[in-house]
Amino acid sequence: MDIKREDILHLAELSEFTLSDAEIDDLGEDLKGIIKYISQLDELNTDQVEPTYQVFEMDNVWREDKILPQEAEREMLLELSKEDQDHQIKVPKVL
């Protein structure tokens, strides 16, 4: 599969990455290699195979609807952010 420069730029935009020109070229090469490797799976005929959504054969893992006390307090969590104000996380203006 061919990886174009636009593909890399599109992925970078989705991931909120800023890339230099050199990085774009390098990443393109890397991705080509990765996709080629994974593409080996295309050789298998999977027409009759159910897709695997998870590797553990579990289902219906539910919990009770009961409030449990939380060990991590608000201030501990807020401390993890770069900046906070009025018990809220402060971020550059988005809209």
Next chain:
Amino acid sequence: MKYLPTIGIECHVQLCTKTKLFSEVDNDARGKEPNSCVSPIDYALPGMLPRLNGEAIRFAILAGRAMNCKINLHSRFDRKHYFYPDSPKGYQITQFYQPIIGAGYVELPSGTKIRIEHAHLEGDAGKLTHFDTYSLVDFNRVDTPLIEIVSMPDIHSAKDAHDYCKELWRLMCHAGVTYGDLYNGNMRFDVNISLAPEGSKELGTRAEVKNLNSFRSVERATSYEIKRQSKLLDQGKKVVQETRGWSDAEGKTTGQRSKEEAKDYRYMPEPDLPPINLSKEFVETESAKLPLMPSDYRSAFSDAVKPDTLEILLDYPQLMQKLGEIASPSHLGHTSLRSSVPRGFQGRSAKLMVLDGMASTISLISNLFTSVLLAEEKSAEYLNDLPSAKDLIELAEMNEKKELSSTATKEVFLKLFDPQMKGRGTKNIAKELGLIQENDLGALEKIVDVVLAKPETQKAQNDFKAGEEKVIGFLVGQVMKESHGKANPGAVQKILRDRLSK
């Protein structure tokens, strides 16, 4: 040129489970401080894993059944990726490929049926507050369970768009799965509108108006879009496919600068949540818990309650449940553990019927609900603690037997809600207030005779005998005064006429 609007609506309903969809944290953040209902799971700290709330599955079944939807026995979750400060995970956990709720329909009061394409479970995002140079993020709402209901494009007018949203709200409130507080965003609507020349087989280009939070704004925004798009098409211009915002103050929609072309959510199966596989028995057991729905009340009460009154009362599930109890005691309602969410566990298994002789009681009580209770300032408070069906039935009986005048009936009715009075029984309250009308003919005749013997009534008596009809009112008034207002005026008038014609 005439165009036919085609409208599809997506509705997000916040479920009133006790805890969030994926963590054991309080899901009711009303009146609580920002970021006080948040756990490391909601915060998406590295290594945190979601733990699915079983109650959300049960609520989804109820919501689905309320919309006559098929419940899918196999469903699972997917990740929808996007970067935005309201989503700490960097993706939303939703059901893209296999939703829990399948196809169904909602019937509007007008009888129009709007098909439901599907509905799915997902987590809500956090709340952003924007300031001039920065935004603040509150994660209290992160992963509040949501059901997103997707309609088919079956709606063709602004009024039907309004009615559909309102009926969805009623269905969800009657099912008891949401607090239904629109002001606080418990239900939000995205409306897709396109226009095509009448008779055309192809649909036009659609615009989407997002995040409407009232039925009125849905109706107004839809009307506005129909006008705006008609004008563009009449001028030979094209409608741009885009997301538009609605300004309630300006009464118009405006295009939002958006990176539509960058929209690429890269859905993938959520590896941290095993699939949901329901047994038929489980779905049947849970579906049976669905309380009576608006359609049940409409068919049972069509004779006893005027359509206008019924449509008002249907906005209040508590009042409808009470009327259901009065209509037939087999529908005794139960209040759920969650204080403000009534849920009748009797469910729809038994068809609601108005028992013989109860129609006039239902009619009287429903009128008292609309004209007296809902007019009260404290009605919201009263709704959560209604008088017993027994007290209300007794009130209707006393009114019917003319033991209570219509004014006295209203007065006693209100006292049934009074914390000081309630629980004492209707008859006792009426007695204490001295409101029971004197219907005992013997006793009334004595009072009439006392009044007729008074010198000040002689002139009126003579006038009446001389043919002056209207003085009867004065005489009835005198008797009422003598009885301290307890006499039944109709009976008094009858006795007076009888006496004076002799």
